[in-house]
Amino acid sequence: MTATDGETAPGYASSTCRVRAVLDRVGDKWSIYVVDRLGGGQLRFSELLRGIDGITARMLTVTLRGLERDGILTRTVHAAVPPRVDYALTPLGETLREAIGQLVSWADSHLPEIEEARAAYDGRADEPACPEAAAG
Amino acid sequence: MTATDGETAPGYASSTCRVRAVLDRVGDKWSIYVVDRLGGGQLRFSELLRGIDGITARMLTVTLRGLERDGILTRTVHAAVPPRVDYALTPLGETLREAIGQLVSWADSHLPEIEEARAAYDGRADEPACPEAAAG
DNA sequence: CCGCATCCCGCGGGATACTG
DNA sequence: CAGTATCCCGCGGGATGCGG
Numbered sequence: 001m002t003a004t005d006g007e008t009a010p011g012y013a014s015s016t017c018r019v020r021a022v023l024d025r026v027g028d029k030w031s032i033y034v035v036d037r038l039g040g041g042q043l044r045f046s047e048l049l050r051g052i053d054g055i056t057a058r059m060l061t062v063t064l065r066g067l068e069r070d071g072i073l074t075r076t077v078h079a080a081v082p083p084r085v086d087y088a089l090t091p092l093g094e095t096l097r098e099a100i101g102q103l104v105s106w107a108d109s110h111l112p113e114i115e116e117a118r119a120a121y122d123g124r125a126d127e128p129a130c131p132e133a134a135a136g
Numbered sequence: 137m138t139a140t141d142g143e144t145a146p147g148y149a150s151s152t153c154r155v156r157a158v159l160d161r162v163g164d165k166w167s168i169y170v171v172d173r174l175g176g177g178q179l180r181f182s183e184l185l186r187g188i189d190g191i192t193a194r195m196l197t198v199t200l201r202g203l204e205r206d207g208i209l210t211r212t213v214h215a216a217v218p219p220r221v222d223y224a225l226t227p228l229g230e231t232l233r234e235a236i237g238q239l240v241s242w243a244d245s246h247l248p249e250i251e252e253a254r255a256a257y258d259g260r261a262d263e264p265a266c267p268e269a270a271a272g
Numbered sequence: 273c274c275g276c277a278t279c280c281c282g283c284g285g286g287a288t289a290c291t292g
Numbered sequence: 293c294a295g296t297a298t299c300c301c302g303c304g305g306g307a308t309g310c311g312g
Contacts, residue, residue, distance in 0.1 A: 117207025
């Protein structure tokens with residue numbers, strides 16, 4: 001099992017560029033947080049807006065439209081005044097949420113390791129390998 | 137279990153903005169493909185370059201540096217001529233690869249649904265809901 | 273309250289050319 | 293072969309203002 005054979009990658013590698021189209025949605029700045037938030041049940045626009053730190057109304061709209069287009073969530077408009085719109089995950093969206101959850105919890109649980117690694121790398125880049133040794 | 141309580145999201149929600157720093161790495165255009173490729177064992181620069189469709193040398197370098205900084209992979213330089221550099225996943229990188237694999241296979245297996253949903257949505261947007269009905 | 277339109281800026285990232 | 297430096301363009305996305 002060396003890396004010298006031409007076809008190392010199996011399975012989904014064949015549809016890489018199509019998968020890209022899907023992962024781009026996940027890769028955009030806000031989708032994963034929207035999906036994550038909706039895991040607890042349907043929420044209205046303003047709830048999402050307040051629940052996701054740093055997002056603007058514009059980006060929330062754009063993100064929601066994208067997810068709706070992909071069949072990840074549904075948009076329910078209540079025509080009455082005051083206007084009210086609810087968003088909820090579809091079954092497909094629920095499965096995505098699970099996959100995302102894996103990644104988010106990975107990120108969360110390995111945060112310390114990663115921050116350590118970054119500190120070590122950055123230190124290596126423009127500082128002596130042993131700051132305390134240099135101080136002596 | 138309504139969505140009316142203030143604290144719907146448990147666990148990792150508390151460190152959202154730190155998690156962001158990690159997910160941004162996953163979110164960038166090429167990291168997941170590099171990590172995925174390296175799953176089969178160490179590869180040299182040019183092998184990655186040829187193995188990942190559409191990536192440029194510049195972006196491969198940038199991506200590899202970022203992943204190295206995060207402790208996801210290691211960079212091994214063979215000083216001899218011709219120059220040769222090998223990249224391999226760290227144990228941490230392996231765990232990331234598993235999480236990514238979940239997502240990639242999700243994307244792969246749900247591609248048809250998503251493309252259907254997109255087609256339906258786009259059709260709805262600027263075409264009659266029932267093209268064949270409109271034709272009659 | 274919901275959310276679209278417009279303007280505008282920063283940066284991701286592609287092309288190209290050069291070094292060790 | 294591996295990597296760096298420069299230029300440059302497109303677009304993600306923030307701020308603001310208006311319409312339903």
